[in-house]
Amino acid sequence: MQYRTMRFQKAEDKVSLLGFGCMRFPKTENGDIDQEKAGKMMDTALKAGVNYIDTAYPYHDGESEPFLGRILAKYARDSYYLATKLPVWLVNTADEAQAVFDEQLDRLQVSYVDYYLFHALNRERWEKLKGSGIIEWAQQLKQEGKIRHLGFSFHDDYEVFREIITYRQWDFCQIQYNYMDRNIQAGDRGYELASKMGIPVIVMEPVKGGMLSGLPEDAQAILEAADPGRTPASWALRWVGSHPGVKLVLSGMSSEEQLEDNIKTFSPFVPLSREEENIIEQAAQAIRTRIKNGCTACRYCMPCPAGVDIPGNFAIWNEKAMYDVEERARKAFKEKQEAGAGADLCIQCGKCEKVCPQGIGIRKDLAALAAELGDGNAAELGDGNAAE
Numbered sequence: 001m002q003y004r005t006m007r008f009q010k011a012e013d014k015v016s017l018l019g020f021g022c023m024r025f026p027k028t029e030n031g032d033i034d035q036e037k038a039g040k041m042m043d044t045a046l047k048a049g050v051n052y053i054d055t056a057y058p059y060h061d062g063e064s065e066p067f068l069g070r071i072l073a074k075y076a077r078d079s080y081y082l083a084t085k086l087p088v089w090l091v092n093t094a095d096e097a098q099a100v101f102d103e104q105l106d107r108l109q110v111s112y113v114d115y116y117l118f119h120a121l122n123r124e125r126w127e128k129l130k131g132s133g134i135i136e137w138a139q140q141l142k143q144e145g146k147i148r149h150l151g152f153s154f155h156d157d158y159e160v161f162r163e164i165i166t167y168r169q170w171d172f173c174q175i176q177y178n179y180m181d182r183n184i185q186a187g188d189r190g191y192e193l194a195s196k197m198g199i200p201v202i203v204m205e206p207v208k209g210g211m212l213s214g215l216p217e218d219a220q221a222i223l224e225a226a227d228p229g230r231t232p233a234s235w236a237l238r239w240v241g242s243h244p245g246v247k248l249v250l251s252g253m254s255s256e257e258q259l260e261d262n263i264k265t266f267s268p269f270v271p272l273s274r275e276e277e278n279i280i281e282q283a284a285q286a287i288r289t290r291i292k293n294g295c296t297a298c299r300y301c302m303p304c305p306a307g308v309d310i311p312g313n314f315a316i317w318n319e320k321a322m323y324d325v326e327e328r329a330r331k332a333f334k335e336k337q338e339a340g341a342g343a344d345l346c347i348q349c350g351k352c353e354k355v356c357p358q359g360i361g362i363r364k365d366l367a368a369l370a371a372e373l374g375d376g377n378a379a380e381l382g383d384g385n386a387a388e
Contacts, residue, residue: 001049002269004247006200008149008171013114015081015248017241018266019052020045021204022068023059024252033060033067041259042071046080048263054202054250056085056119057104065107073109082110085119085153086138088129094137101141116147117174122156126164135168153204154186161186165194174202177246178212179239179280180287180322181205184297195245202248203240211323212236213258219286226279233258234265239280242271291318293365294358301352301362309341310352310362317369333373344370 002017025038042053053072055064065084072080084104091097105111116138118129129135141147149171154161165173173194175186182188194201207213213233215223223235240249249266253259272280295314304310313336320329336342343366352362 001263002241002266003049006149006172006247007198011148013081013149015052016050016266017247017249017269018050018237018262019054019083019202019248019250020050021250021252022053022055022064024254025060025064025067026254033063035067037256038067039071041253041256042068044256044259045253045263046075048267050263051079052081052083052115052248052250054083054115055108056117057087057090057100065104069107069109077110081114082108083115083117084108084113085117086134088118088121088125088134091134092128092132094133097134097137101146105146112146112148114148115172116141116150118152120155121152121160121164122154123160126160130167151202154190156185158186158189161190162193165190165197165199170199172200172202172247174204174250176205177201177203177240178206178208178236179284180208180212191243191245200247201243201245202250203246204250206240206249206251207233207236208323211319211325215283216287216290216322216324219283222279222283222286226276231261234261235276235280235283237262237265238270238272238276241266241269242277287322290321292321292369293318293360295360296358298357300355300357304346305349305351306345306347307340308343308345308366309336309339310343310366312336312341313343313366313369317365317373320373330373333369337374342370342374343367344374346370 003014004017006013006015020042026034026041028034053068055068057065059065060067072082086097086100091100104113121129138147138150142150151170151172151174152164153174154164155176161175175190177186177191191201213231213236215232220232223230223232237249237251240246251258251262253262293314295311295318297311297315299311301310313333316329316332316336319325333342337344346363346366348363350363353360356362
C-alpha cells in the first residue's frame with residue numbers, strides 16, 4: 001500500500017493514499033447496511049494497509065458511524081485514522097455542535113477523532129458558520145485533544161473555496177476532484193491554491209460517483225487500447241493520485257470487486273506517465289463531445305421569472321448524455337420538478353437568452369430536455385420578445 005505524509009504544525013501522519021469512504025457500503029434488500037459484507041470489506045481493507053476511514057453523521061441514514069464503531073472496536077485505536085464530519089446544517093450554536101459531537105464519539109466508540117470536518121460547506125453554510133462560534137468551539141476541542149486535525153469538505157464554486165481556505169489556518173481540506181471535474185467546484189484552481197498554501201488535500205469523488213468506472217463505449221475503448229488489463233476506475237484514481245498535493249484519495253466502495261481493484265491500484269501506486277495523461281485527456285474529450293449544450297453554469301440567465309433552475313437542469317441533461325446515466329438523470333430531473341425548478345415550467349419569455357454569453361437557445365433546449373426526461377409537456381416556443 002502506498003502511503004503519503006500529512007504534515008501539521010505539531011504532528012505528522014503517514015496515511016494510506018487510498019482511504020475508505022463509508023457512505024456507499026453494500027446494502028440489504030431493505031436498504032440497511034449489509035453488516036456481513038461491509039464488515040468483511042473493512043477487514044480486507046485494513047489488512048491490506050488502508051488506515052484512513054472516512055464517515056459522517058448522516059451517512060447511511062445515520063447508521064455508518066454506529067456500524068464503524070462496532071467494526072473498529074476490535075482494532076487498536078492507533079492502528080487507523082478516523083475521520084467524521086459535523087453536519088453544519090443541523091446545528092446553530094456551539095452547544096448544539098457539542099451535543100452532536102458527543103453522540104458521534106458514542107456511536108464510534110472512541111474518545112477522539114483524528115480528522116474532523118465541517119461537512120459540505122457552501123456559501124450559505126459558511127456564512128452561517130462564521131458567526132456561530134462553532135469554529136472556535138472546534139478549535140477548543142483540538143486543544144483538548146478530542147479533535148486532532150480540523151478541516152472542511154466543500155461543494156460550491158472556486159470563489160467560495162478561496163474565501164474559506166484563506167479565512168484561517170486549516171489543517172486540511174477535502175474537495176471533489178477528478179479528470180472530468182477540473183473546472184467545477186474547487187477544481188484545478190482550488191487544488192493549486194491549497195498546495196501553494198501547504199494545506200494537505202483529500203480528494204472525494206475521484207470516480208465521480210461511479211460514473212468514471214463505466215464509461216461510454218468510445219471513451220472506454222481509448223483506455224482499453226492503452227492498457228487492456230486496467231479498469232476505468234483505476235485510470236481515474238491514478239489521475240488523482242498523480243497530483244503530489246493530494247495526500248489521500250477517498251473511494252466509496254460498495255463491493256469486494258471494487259475494493260480489490262482499488263487496493264491493486266495503490267499497491268504499489270504508479271503515477272501516470274505523460275503519455276498516459278494524454279490518453280486520459282483523449283477519453284475525457286470523447287465524453288465532452290457528447291454534451292447537449294455548452295452551458296458553463298455562469299448563471300447570467302438567473303433568476304428565471306418562472307423559477308426554472310436553468311443551469312441545474314442543463315447539468316442533469318448534459319450528464320445523462322456524457323455518461324449514459326438514464327435512471328440517475330430522470331431521478332434528478334424529478335427532484336427539480338418537485339422543487340418547482342424543472343425545465344417544464346419554462347414560460348418561453350426569452351429573458352434568459354438575451355443575457356446568455358454562450359448564445360445558447362435556452363428555450364428550445366429546455367423544451368427538448370423536458371420532453372426527454374419528463375412528460376414532454378413543455379410550453380410551445382415563443383418569439384422571445386416578451387422580456388427585456
